[in-house]
Amino acid sequence: MRKFLFFSIAATGLLWGPxxxxxxxxxxxxxxxxxxxxxxxxxxxxxxxxxxxxxxxxNALYRAVESQALLFRYAxxxxxxxxxxxxxxxxxxxxxxxxxAEIAREFLKQYGWASPKDVEEGGKDLxxxxxxxxxxxxxxxxxxxxxxxxxxxxxxLREEGYFVDLRDAEVExxxxxxxxxxxxxxxxxxxxxxxxxxxxxxxxxxxxQNDAVELxxxxxxxxxxxxxxxxxxxxxxxxRSTARxxxxxxxxxxxxxxxxxxxxAPDEEAFANPTSPVAVPSR
Numbered sequence: 612m613r614k615f616l617f618f619s620i621a622a623t624g625l626l627w628g629p630x631x632x633x634x635x636x637x638x639x640x641x642x643x644x645x646x647x648x649x650x651x652x653x654x655x656x657x658x659x660x661x662x663x664x665x666x667x668x669x670n671a672l673y674r675a676v677e678s679q680a681l682l683f684r685y686a687x688x689x690x691x692x693x694x695x696x697x698x699x700x701x702x703x704x705x706x707x708x709x710x711x712a713e714i715a716r717e718f719l720k721q722y723g724w725a726s727p728k729d730v731e732e733g734g735k736d737l738x739x740x741x742x743x744x745x746x747x748x749x750x751x752x753x754x755x756x757x758x759x760x761x762x763x764x765x766x767x768l769r770e771e772g773y774f775v776d777l778r779d780a781e782v783e784x785x786x787x788x789x790x791x792x793x794x795x796x797x798x799x800x801x802x803x804x805x806x807x808x809x810x811x812x813x814x815x816x817x818x819x820q821n822d823a824v825e826l827x828x829x830x831x832x833x834x835x836x837x838x839x840x841x842x843x844x845x846x847x848x849x850x851r852s853t854a855r856x857x858x859x860x861x862x863x864x865x866x867x868x869x870x871x872x873x874x875x876a877p878d879e880e881a882f883a884n885p886t887s888p889v890a891v892p893s894r
Contacts, residue, residue, distance in 0.1 A: 636667050637674070644674060653678040669703055673774065676710060685721055686737045689714050693748070701762045705788060706774055708752040709795070715748035716799060746805060753796040754828060763789035764848040783853045790854050793843045797836045797861070801869050804832040812837065814866045814876045833872035837862050 640655030656678060659671035672695060679688035692714050697704050719742055756763070766788040768775060775791065785791050809831040817837060826838040844858035866873040 636662060636664070637670055640671070640674065644678065649678040649681045653682070665698075669698060670773070673706060673710065676714070680714065680717065685714070685718055689718060689737045701759050702766060702788075705756055705759050705763055705792070706771075708756050709774075709792060712749045712752035712756075712795065712799070715745045715752065716803060719745040719749070719803060743805065746803070749799055749803075750828075753792070753799065756792050756796070757826070760789045760792070760842075760846070763787065763792060764846050764851075767850070783850075784857045786850045786854050787848055789846070789848075790843065790851070793839055793858075797839055800832040800836040800839070801865070801872065804835075806832050806872055811872060811874045813874045817863055817866050817873070831872070833865055833869060837865055840865075 637659055640652050643652035653675055656671040656675040660668055662668050676688050676691045679691060692711050697707055764787050768782055768785060768787055768791055771788060785794055811831050812834045824838045824841050826835060840858045840862035844855045
């Protein structure tokens with residue numbers, strides 16, 4: 612079963628779903644896209660970018676970026692995604708912010724191994740950006756999405772079939788667009804975010820629920836993820852009863868699934884008797 616994980620932006624197809632909900636003007640382009648003819652589809656989408664209808668232009672731009680990424684033209688995809696002006700509509704804005712975050716994360720995976728001589732901090736060549744700059748782009752996108760969460764929690768993920776591949780997806784556990792964002796953001800925090808220089812949370816801090824917890828962007832990644840999951844567990848929204856319980860479990864499992872991101876609990880018995888000899892097991 613396909614999971615909501617982007618092991619490779621070009622392989623999983625989670626942002627590239629079937630053409631349900633596409634505008635009539637893009638039917639030819641979407642047909643080519645669905646057949647995997649991404650260059651031909653890109654040519655059609657580029658033409659549609661001149662369309663007067665806002666919805667058509669935005670759909671075309673979104674799919675053009677995806678086509679570029681699926682053609683492994685990550686620099687072109689990043690340029691298109693980050694130079695485009697974010698739409699004022701919260702729903703469309705969130706779609707492009709999600710896309711920006713995924714492009715940044717894919718660039719991090721593709722070029723994060725580059726040697727110092729191959730990168731250029733603050734340069735215009737996107738392929739030579741530092742790993743930290745790409746993390747910064749992902750952070751920026753997710754933090755802007757955080758401000759939209761109370762609107763995105765009202766958008767059923769089932770309505771986003773043009774942008775998220777819902778085939779075989781367990782939408783009961785990820786029922787809204789915000790749940791999807793929180794899932795992707797949490798994965799970034801726990802798998803790709805830089806954790807050095809920040810105090811790791813103690814294991815015991817994950818054992819109790821804290822509804823009053825607030826997300827601070829200055830905290831360690833595991834602490835941020837815990838606050839993110841806690842918030843998702845307490846938010847309202849229709850059809851989220853299962854999701855709320857899943858978020859509680861995800862928060863509880865952080866120290867078990869990511870032990871390197873937390874401070875292990877001390878052995879209380881050993882600390883109570885610091886001078887006691889260490890028992891050596893007999894053979």
